[in-house]
Amino acid sequence: MFRFFGFRALRAAITIVMVVTFAFVVLRLSGDPALLIMSVDAPPEAVAAFRTSWGLDEPLWVQYVRYFAAIFEGDLGRSMRDGRPALDLVVERIPATLALTIPALFIKLGLGIPAGITAALHRNSLLDRTVMALAVAGFTVPSFVLGLLLVLLFAVQLGWLPSGGQESWRHAILPVVTLGIGGAAVLARFTRSAMLEVLGQPYIRTASAKGVPWRQVVRGHALPNAAIPTVTIIGFMVGSLIAGAVVVESVFSWPGVGRLLVVAVANRDLAVVQCILLLVAATMVTANMIVDLLYGLLDPRLRNAPRGAGG
Amino acid sequence: MSLVAIRDLAVSFDGAPALRGIDVEINSGEALGMVGESGCGKSVTWLAALGLLPGKARISGSVRLEGQEILGATPATLDRVRGGRVAMIFQDPASSLNPVHRIGKQVSEALSLHRGLRGAAARAEARRLLDLVGIPDAARRLDAYPHELSGGQNQRVMIAIALAGQPELLVADEPTTALDVTIQAQILDLLGTLRREMNMALVLISHDLGVIAEACERVAVMYAGRIVEEAPIARIFAAPAHPYTQGLLGALPPIDGERQPLAAIPGQVPDPRAMPPGCAFAPRCAVRLDACAAAMPEGRAVAEGHRAACLRAGAMERVLA
Numbered sequence: 001m002f003r004f005f006g007f008r009a010l011r012a013a014i015t016i017v018m019v020v021t022f023a024f025v026v027l028r029l030s031g032d033p034a035l036l037i038m039s040v041d042a043p044p045e046a047v048a049a050f051r052t053s054w055g056l057d058e059p060l061w062v063q064y065v066r067y068f069a070a071i072f073e074g075d076l077g078r079s080m081r082d083g084r085p086a087l088d089l090v091v092e093r094i095p096a097t098l099a100l101t102i103p104a105l106f107i108k109l110g111l112g113i114p115a116g117i118t119a120a121l122h123r124n125s126l127l128d129r130t131v132m133a134l135a136v137a138g139f140t141v142p143s144f145v146l147g148l149l150l151v152l153l154f155a156v157q158l159g160w161l162p163s164g165g166q167e168s169w170r171h172a173i174l175p176v177v178t179l180g181i182g183g184a185a186v187l188a189r190f191t192r193s194a195m196l197e198v199l200g201q202p203y204i205r206t207a208s209a210k211g212v213p214w215r216q217v218v219r220g221h222a223l224p225n226a227a228i229p230t231v232t233i234i235g236f237m238v239g240s241l242i243a244g245a246v247v248v249e250s251v252f253s254w255p256g257v258g259r260l261l262v263v264a265v266a267n268r269d270l271a272v273v274q275c276i277l278l279l280v281a282a283t284m285v286t287a288n289m290i291v292d293l294l295y296g297l298l299d300p301r302l303r304n305a306p307r308g309a310g311g
Numbered sequence: 312m313s314l315v316a317i318r319d320l321a322v323s324f325d326g327a328p329a330l331r332g333i334d335v336e337i338n339s340g341e342a343l344g345m346v347g348e349s350g351c352g353k354s355v356t357w358l359a360a361l362g363l364l365p366g367k368a369r370i371s372g373s374v375r376l377e378g379q380e381i382l383g384a385t386p387a388t389l390d391r392v393r394g395g396r397v398a399m400i401f402q403d404p405a406s407s408l409n410p411v412h413r414i415g416k417q418v419s420e421a422l423s424l425h426r427g428l429r430g431a432a433a434r435a436e437a438r439r440l441l442d443l444v445g446i447p448d449a450a451r452r453l454d455a456y457p458h459e460l461s462g463g464q465n466q467r468v469m470i471a472i473a474l475a476g477q478p479e480l481l482v483a484d485e486p487t488t489a490l491d492v493t494i495q496a497q498i499l500d501l502l503g504t505l506r507r508e509m510n511m512a513l514v515l516i517s518h519d520l521g522v523i524a525e526a527c528e529r530v531a532v533m534y535a536g537r538i539v540e541e542a543p544i545a546r547i548f549a550a551p552a553h554p555y556t557q558g559l560l561g562a563l564p565p566i567d568g569e570r571q572p573l574a575a576i577p578g579q580v581p582d583p584r585a586m587p588p589g590c591a592f593a594p595r596c597a598v599r600l601d602a603c604a605a606a607m608p609e610g611r612a613v614a615e616g617h618r619a620a621c622l623r624a625g626a627m628e629r630v631l632a
């Protein structure tokens with residue numbers, strides 16, 4: 001058990017360092033923050049002073065070492081735009097994002113999993129075909145297109161719901177639905193194929209041959225096995241709770257982490273971008289570790305210590 | 312009355328016939344072997360009889376269990392028959408057990424369904440069954456998962472599950488094919504012993520006549536979805552009446568000798584979508600007559616308890632006598 005976690009913690013740390021390093025290099029090579037933040041006609045001395053004060057005149061590797069040293073002291077830098085700590089800026093946006101992504105996660109699970117199971121249990125029926133056609137539509141349509149379609153229908157045409165902003169819970173409905181539909185479609189397809197795979201296994205036939213009623217075969221024998229691959233994709237969805245709404249937040253002008261990221265990237269606000277990426281990587285990595293743990297719970301073959309097996 | 316009587320059982324998948332009229336009976340306590348090449352329909356016969364085929368299978372005919380029709384019976388009826396009166400075990404024990412449930416739970420499930428045993432009583436009985444099928448340290452194995460056991464032990468667990476409902480008939484579909492030779496012999500011994508002790512009928516499916524000869528009294532030889540010959544095991548070896556059976560016997564390795572590549576029967580099994588109108592074996596048959604291609608030969612009695620579906624069956628009997 002200790003080795004299990006030691007290994008995964010190390011892998012997680014390496015993942016995070018790689019993400020942060022990658023972001024660091026790409027951001028610094030892709031444009032000069034000084035020129036973007038100061039106006040174009042700013043005097044050269046002012047630009048130089050800006051560079052010095054943010055350490056941008058140092059060689060890249062010095063900046064990199066400094067940056068990491070600061071992270072270990074809990075300092076994620078300051079926004080170049082308003083000088084506030086980047087972490088504060090990011091953290092204050094998190095609730096707004098979660099207000100979209102958590103309800104959307106429930107839609108994904110509550111719609112996608114039952115739809116996938118039902119489709120698999122009625123394979124090739126009209127019901128199956130309908131569910132799968134909807135699922136294909138649901139995940140081939142990009143979320144910004146779906147979002148815009150929903151806005152056209154429910155905000156512009158019918159006038160039932162607002163098209164953007166964050167004033168009330170009604171403003172959250174369209175973005176939540178947009179996020180939820182895409183994810184539900186992915187999950188439905190995934191659950192269906194996991195379920196079909198399991199239903200074709202010999203142990204399902206064994207259960208029937210034993211006299212287990214079909215409902216109980218599905219519940220007691222098929223679902224626990226189909227849950228194993230499905231957990232991977234659910235883990236991925238949980239991991240993207242913070243960063244999974246970039247596009248939708250932009251479409252619906254929702255002031256969450258995603259929009260902050262878009263603005264910060266456009267401005268080369270390095271500390272803010274890096275802070276968000278660090279947070280995203282950390283969530284992803286945590287979700288992954290939870291998935292690994294769940295695997296161990298769901299699938300005895302993945303547990304280390306054999307039980308009851310003498311020799 | 313026979314325990315199970317299958318009459319004119321026919322099965323097809325997407326228009327391709329897999330069974331083309333199977334008639335077979337089995338009496339209480341009897342051991343019947345079913346033999347034939349891969350794909351001839353041995354498994355499908357019993358999967359169809361127990362309602363275990365996927366929905367796309369088209370099934371007709373009759374399967375009676377002590378006179379009661381079970382083909383197309385309600386799910387509730389079938390659930391009582393399956394495991395309770397007729398149990399079935401399969402070829403690949405490793406994948407036939409549910410990987411996420413403990414052995415004890417998988418045995419107890421059958422005990423609870425067919426004998427109403429739960430909790431400690433079920434556990435004690437599950438333990439007794441594991442002992443009975445020869446699993447060492449049964450008490451601890453109850454808590455093991457299938458992947459922690461060997462193939463032979465998993466097959467013993469499958470047998471324990473099958474015995475849990477105290478069935479009148481056990482259908483063992485190639486129970487030893489996936490196991491190595493020494494384990495094969497042990498499992499066959501076990502099945503034979505259990506059958507005698509529990510007075511249970513046994514259907515042993517195999518493509519190996521040698522295996523069947525060890526455990527069965529009677530054998531049905533299948534070819535391309537039909538039973539082409541049926542006889543007491545000694546007669547099959549002494550006086551096979553169907554050219555296909557003779558071919559199978561020619562392909563049987565010497566009992567003590569090393570297993571060698573079999574002297575296979577030349578030619579191939581016909582495509583189920585393009586069955587010849589006459590005898591399905593005729594295209595491969597060395598002694599076919601013109602009439603063989605005309606109509607499907609009906610089974611005819613060759614001797615007491617010995618039938619063969621071959622136009623020459625009677626004639627051959629005379630030649631061999």
Ligand SMILES: Nc1ncnc2c1ncn2[C@@H]1O[C@H](COP(=O)(O)OP(=O)(O)OP(=O)(O)O)[C@@H](O)[C@H]1O
Binds near residue numbers: 349353
């Ligand atoms: N689920 C299925 N869908 C389609 N065809 C099937 C299905 N099950 C069996 N068949 C076909 O039915 C025929 C008989 O198959 P069956 O499994 O009974 O053969 P078998 O005699 O048991 O062979 P083996 O020795 O390989 O187990 C084969 O042609 C097979 O392809």
Ligand SMILES: [Mg+2]
Binds near residue numbers: 353354355484485
């Ligand atoms: Mg088979």
